[in-house]
Amino acid sequence: xxxxxxxGTASAPVPSVPSVSxxxxxxxxxxxxxxxxxxxxxxxxxxxxxxxxxxxxLWLVNxxxxxxxxxxxxINPAKKSGALAPEGIKTPRxxxxxxxxxxxxxxxxxxxxxxxxxAAETLKGLTVAIPRSARAPLADDxxxxxxxIGCVLIDVAPATPLLVGEIEEVxxxxxxxxxxxxxxxxxxVLIPFAKSYLRKIDLAARRVQMALPEGLVDxxxxxx
Numbered sequence: 001x002x003x004x005x006x007x008g009t010a011s012a013p014v015p016s017v018p019s020v021s022x023x024x025x026x027x028x029x030x031x032x033x034x035x036x037x038x039x040x041x042x043x044x045x046x047x048x049x050x051x052x053x054x055x056x057x058l059w060l061v062n063x064x065x066x067x068x069x070x071x072x073x074x075i076n077p078a079k080k081s082g083a084l085a086p087e088g089i090k091t092p093r094x095x096x097x098x099x100x101x102x103x104x105x106x107x108x109x110x111x112x113x114x115x116x117x118x119a120a121e122t123l124k125g126l127t128v129a130i131p132r133s134a135r136a137p138l139a140d141d142x143x144x145x146x147x148x149i150g151c152v153l154i155d156v157a158p159a160t161p162l163l164v165g166e167i168e169e170v171x172x173x174x175x176x177x178x179x180x181x182x183x184x185x186x187x188x189v190l191i192p193f194a195k196s197y198l199r200k201i202d203l204a205a206r207r208v209q210m211a212l213p214e215g216l217v218d219x220x221x222x223x224x
Contacts, residue, residue: 023131023132023133024059024061024092024129024130024131024132025129025130025131025132025134025135025144026045026061026127026128026129027044027045027052027058027127027128027129027130028042028043028044028045028106028107028109028127028128029042029043029045029125029126029127029128030042030060030109030123030124030125030126030127030128031043031106031124032124033117033120033121033124034103034108034120035108036116036117037110037115037116038110038111038114038115038116038117038119038120039099039108039109039110039120040108040109040110040111040114040120040123040124041103041104041106041107041108042106042107042108042109042128043106043172044105044106044107044172045145045170045172052097052100052107052109053100055097055130056096056097056098057094057096057097058094058095058096058097058111058128058129058130059092059093059094059095059128059129059130059131060092060093060095060123060126060127060128060129061092061093061126061127061128061129062125062126062127092129093126095111095112095113095114096111096112096113097109097110097111097112098110098111098112105172109128111123143201143203145170145178147203148167148170148180148201148208149167149168149169149170150166150167150168150206151166151167151201151203151206151207151208152164152165152166152167152206152207152208153165153166153167153180153182153191153208153210154207154208154209154210155210155211155212155217156199156209156210156211157210157211157212157213157214161209162217164182164184164189164191164212164217165182165183165184165185165189166182166183167180167181167182167183167208168181168182168183169181170193171190177192177193177194178192178193179191179192179193180192180193180208184217189217191210191212191216191217197210197211197212197213198210199211
């Protein structure tokens, strides 16, 4: 399975004060407070949540400040340079992760200095990130889920390959298999990111080829 930003130890050093032009990899998106001691519940953007235990130094990015700048809260080499421009992002806030645990398909995070519900409320909507240079290397058959954002999905099962649409998000909360959220011609389409369907990922060309079961695209398309 793919991964948008494993959080394990990497060979590249992590800069102590990343600049706003630093390339970032998103690990989780904070949704709401969870508990009474400052914990927050976050939507995972990594397939290896257990590796949070190997990393204590994280950054909080105000991805909401990217609205209107043309930047997605994901690195998208097809459309952008991959580096977030100063006008598109506020100074990342370095935080220390002191506790974490899985919860209902997401993860609960507790940062040092955040010790109340009101303090946790101030983190709502922020994105947990690491510098792109710090992400862990992958095996030859793996890919970062974050790199899939912005790729076009092609169904190669028909005799004439079908353009399904552009991948705009990866939803890992729906079940054991991640769902590709694809912006298709008729609206949003959800495609299971199953290895049995996958045929080729070409990040340079920003293309993902899958052999999808007949009728799957129409089944998951919005009702007309």
